[in-house]
Amino acid sequence: MKIEYKEGELLEFNENGDTKLFGLDYTEMVYVEKGTFNIGDNNSGIENEKEATITFNNSYFIGKYPVTQEFYEYIKGENPSHFKGKYKPVEMVSWNDIYKGVDSFLKQLNNKLKEEHPSLNGKFSLPSEAQWEYAARGGKAWDNPDKFLYAGSNNIHDVSWFDENSNAQTMPVGLKQPNRLGVYDMSGNIFEWCIDNYVEDYQKIPNNGEAYQQSATMRVLRGGRWYDQVEFCRVAFRKYYYPDRRIGSDGFRLVFLPV
Template identity: 40%
Template sequence: MQKPVFTQSIPGTSLSFDMISIEGGSFRMGSEDPEALDREKPAHPVTVPSFYMAKYPVTQALWKAVMGNNPSWFQGDQRPVERVSWDNAQVFIKKLNERTGESYRLPTEAEWEYAARGGIYGKGFKYAGSNKLKEVGWYSKNSHGETKPVGLKFPNELGLYDMSGNVWEWCEDVWHDTYKGAPKDGSAWLKGGDQHIRVVRGGSWDVNSGNCRVADRNWSVLDYRFFNIGFRLARS
């Protein structure tokens, strides 16, 4: 089923990007599977309000149009931007919002996992859109040691691409070692934890398949810049 899409143009350029409308709903966040790590537990119910999420990670072309530079290690307009810190992503979003008059932001961790799982259309896949990672994502066994242009693999049930693999994606949330005490309303978990560490999701071109599972979660220091971390836009 085709999901509603909002296309955002960038004033002063020929560029635009698509935001997928994601109907809210309830899901079980985290995992209790045998391969689940402690950081994915306890699995718990979360209700996420409707929101929009970008069809692709932010590309280098989009980053350059807004910021006027390209920090990426693996250069290519249609590759995801990387070597951007959480702080860098926030600066980009502020400039994008000033330019468009919109209110883009990073997704919350709950929004990210809900979307990766396919929202109300989710079929219970291990990865975002399939039980076979090679169909939907770039990781250590098929990436040849680099990022790839976005959108080359199959999308998930919501029409989102590259949610498993290619680059890790920053979320708004502060990192907590487990889900004990996590919000159940889909909001960002900003209290407690280590305020200098933020959540990244989805896995990347240089990790194994386990890190690309929709339930897997990881972290990075908010001012670190790595060639395997990018981000994706969300909007309420």
């Protein structure tokens, strides 16, 4: 089984070099090499986007695509989504559904991973807000001195499903252009839950890329939605809601954390 990776390479789940988890389409995980970046955007004029410097302690893998309905149903045995479609992102899932308790998606996924790939050392989780934005900007592969407004382009139509082109629904994953890391759909289509409790000031979050988990009521979502206007699909845009909220625009993307 592969041990060392270069940025943008796909995680191999077994000694055969398979990159599709459980043989399912759209389950690949992309390697994100640790580095330093500024989270946020000082040019937006929005208070909760004021930049802070993050230096990651560890590299990680992030989902090349949002979790699809097929993947979610494979693990949970159900599909709660409003906009049904095998390869559409799962939605109508709360942060609690994904992360909290013995019946959560992550608990069941990690149990199944141990059963089917016992030699793979690591676990799946939700991304921290810093992990999410670093990957959306392209990780270390991002070498443009000007930050892209969206995940992979300054032209939103290249990379995003939003209010002008989505036909008022979610769209199948992977149809738009990827960003420089090879990751799809990080602007528009669905909001994506992060682990973090929401805090307005980035100066208060851990500067090593880990999640902010001090006491707070709201959880963070990133990425914009199929019905959002362009400004809400910016890479730097932040949203937050109660962790039990379920609506047809909230889904998630996985990270895999090697140990």
